[in-house]
Amino acid sequence: MHFSGMEELSEKVIDKLCDMYSRHSRLAPNLIGLVNRIQEHLDDPVWSVKLLIGLQKCIMEMPPPQLTIHNLSWHLKVLKRVAKEGQITQRNTIYLLLNILINSNLCERGNWQVGNAVLAVCRNLLEHPSIDQVFIELADLLQYISVHYDGMDIKDHARFYYTLLTNLSWEKRTGVLAKGLDGGRAKERSHSAIMAESEGIASNLTVHKTNRHVLQLIKVQEKASQRSSERSELLETTGEAENWLEVYQGQFQTPGFGSEVTLRYNLTHAKDTDPLFDKVFTICLHFELKDSNYAKVNDIHVPCVFSDRKPPVVIVKLKPFQPYPTTLCVSAIFTTQDGRSWHSRLPDVSVSFPEIFLPLPLPPNTSCECKEQVFDHIWEAAASGNPDKSAISLFCFKTADESLADLIKTHFQGYLITDQQSKRSWKVLFFLPPMCHVLLKITQTEDAIQVSIATDNWELLPFVNSYLQNITDHCSTTVTDG
Template identity: 45%
Template sequence: CLSPQVCLFHSTLLMKSAFTDSLFSAEDEAFLLQRLVVLSQHPLLSPPEKLFYIDCILSFPENRPIGCGDDALPVLLTPRLASVLVPTVFNDSATLLARLHLLCLVYLEEEDEEEEEGRGLGYLYDHLTSLLRIVDNGGSREIVVTFFRAAFLFLSYFFPVERFSHSLMEELCSLYLRHTHLAPHFINLADHIQEQLSESNWATEFLMALQGAITDAELTSKDLRWHLKILARVAEEGEIKQQSTVDFLSHIITSSSLCVKGDWRLGNFLLGVCRRLLVHPGFDELLIPLADVLQHLASRYGDTDIRDHARLYYTLLTTLSKDKLAGVLSQGYGEGGGQAKKRTFSCIVAESEGLTSLLTVHRAKKIILKLVEEPQTETGSGLNLNEDNPEEASVALEQYRAQFDVPGFASEIPLNYQLTHSESADSCFDQLFSIRLHFSLTDDHYELLGDISVPCVFRERPPPSVKLRLKPRRPQPTSLHASAIFTAQDGFSWLTDLPDVHVAFQQTFLPLPAPETWGRGGRLSLFDGFWDEMSREEPTGGATSLFCCQLQEEALKTLVEKHFLPYLVSDPSDKEEIKVLFFLPPQSHLLLRIRSEETVHFNVATDNWQLLPHINSYLLTLTSSQEDTHT
């Protein structure tokens, strides 16, 4: 919902579009445009509002418009005025791309010789290379996508400027060799450039440069499948010679253990390149070396399926003419390489018998299932009666940290849910069988989750339990997209989306995984050791904070018993200071020293400073609920 100020400004622009100079003078027009530029980068406005104002600049209703079309900017929007909207790496993705688009249009209308344009276009290129450096240093998935979109925007407008387009091409090739897993992004960039800029040969030159970089680079097994994806795309270009690609294929199958291992996926990637080479316009020059590659695969590759396909390609290559070979290999493929559907007699028979519906996974129109969090039974920390406690804090820290030398130690967060019917589910879904739950992540804070199988869900029976085992990279709140495939009582298979599973910050808390021989004394020593480390001024990643609130003594006691009991380190009878230690996988800790004076002081220490905002929100929620309960 837009604010009243945004609606008012929008109404003003609509009036200007309708009445032009009969209501708005040239001075009014200049003022409105300057106001839009200011609002487009105002720090107190939300990103959607700033994006709206940028869009208003792009479609600004001039009194006497000179340009026409979607890319026509207001005449009064000069490079000097637009310079405040230059994108930075601190902008969010949408704002960055919107600003880049606007600045590209601004500098596109300037001449190359002008000093102002030279500085502006150079800055845009420097900004693009800054994004590339972030991607190169392990940027998130969002920044990777943003960079390739920004590169597409830049090339869309400035591909004729060779000093920038060629330099970007070299930077992209170097980036690919360091991060080959980004191959789909490189292919997507080349496809879109080729589709949108038919008059440019930049995409072809880029693919040729990638081909040269791959065939000249030192080969590693983990990069091979990405190299083959790129080379398969390169082989679709009739203007690019493919001799180096065939030499590369010959090298990897004869001088490596690829054929001995017989990896089916890599074999299919190899055959994919060979298939495209068989229909390449320059096929005549590749006939003999490509035949050698296929013959080697047919006789030496370790997977039977790959050998059979290679033998088929070799037979077609050696027995059919070029035109017939192209016709055979193109059968069953429509435009864009997608496989075309053919209506066969067996399909008609299947439809008449109703088997098609049985073999099809139908999508449910409503949500059928949902995951409901099971109520947790809070217990004590289970201290060992035969205590063997380290006396010194340094010894406690050493013994505790030695446990993490074991791979996978205390690395998972178990979350218990019940799988039950949603309120909107129809009665035909009362009995469900063979449910397969699939989860997908919305960020990179956690490792991928495997699918979970549930035998059945009946509406009249107690719901089955489902345990999710999250393996965090960073203990942060997150949401999981969930879906389920199941068989209903009518025998049909169905796909339904489930409501998102929200994982709150407090759900990442686990009791301290202390050695089993420790009692309360060992945990207190460990607490003191952690606190001393985190309180130092040395830049170790730790941080301390203070949270204060007004709580009655009874409210504080209730809060500790309800929320902190499994994590309590100090003696419950100690009223002067309460010590709480949370463990957050994979290896983060949160410590609380709680003192009740005129106000309740929550002294906070953590070895991960990025958790502080979440800790503050968590304590604010807890104490607010206690205040409401005891008022």
């Protein structure tokens, strides 16, 4: 199509075509065909790119009533074609798709054709040369689909695209997608292949399910002192202050302070796995909680796990609403060497009560006297505070001197506030996010060991008593009084 330098005529034709499309969206295939023919026959198809930009703008400016499911299917075909042009910025396209999904009931309806059409746009976006400019936006879109779309097939494909986006370079990603279009190896067909525009890419997107556990998370055993030093690194050192309770409480004015528990696990192969899974790549770990006591746990991405190599360490951050024991249901999507994608459940991960313990979060190099001042203030507040929240209790057990020393070193070392062995007295404080405390005063008498307990959350007492019972179960006698 030539305009002999008549720029004004060129713009008028584009405006007319866009106006016609806004009233008759079923013309989408015709306009896409026009663009393709122009690009086939012209070395510098500037006009066709301008037409696509005009169509993209036209769709962006359409009022919501025009974005019906029927019309949306045509618009998505146009946006899919627009996404193939490296000269056209794609941020507006992503914003539109995310806005439609969030502010409509498309996700709840779970229409497979619409979901597949949205993913077709995303697929072209994955190959766009300026993808780095919209990396976060596209990641948000894919993650939203993978969580909220009511269709497992669409969810799995969105997770697969998300994995490609976040784990592969642009060159490798385009290579994987190009291989899918060329056919690649013979793959099993799924429901996706019935309606997908390319059987090759549909097969490449198939997510197979394993019959048994392939991976597992094994807890990395940490000393409380290690957790203490890491915790301190997150805090800023403050100057000397007369009232350390105010210093301590003032830290919680910072949003998010002391709100997380960090747990470390080795991601390893489960026992007796198929050799097919000896090397797995681009693992995406997904977590579900069995209760409402914790905030949602973010997905974790691991580049690879090889059976003959040291397992990678996975860091899981828990944000408690209530610091109770919990269980994490874990699943993984990963790729094997033959290019196939798999979905596999991992054994559930139990988070015990003591795993939530953190040392008293005060700035580094805080003196023992200052820590004890904070301890005493919290103890007094719990002992004389609101009975609907605070509580005190007593736990007693018998043990030899050597056993008591071992018990304190093993279980309380990182949480000690004072260690007065000469007076046979110890003070211990456990901090539990978001802002709960369990305080222990351990006293050795002639007849038994007395553990006085104070807490600002009385609902924690059963867990505290069970914990103390567990670590002293080698003793002959235990007594609790609450």
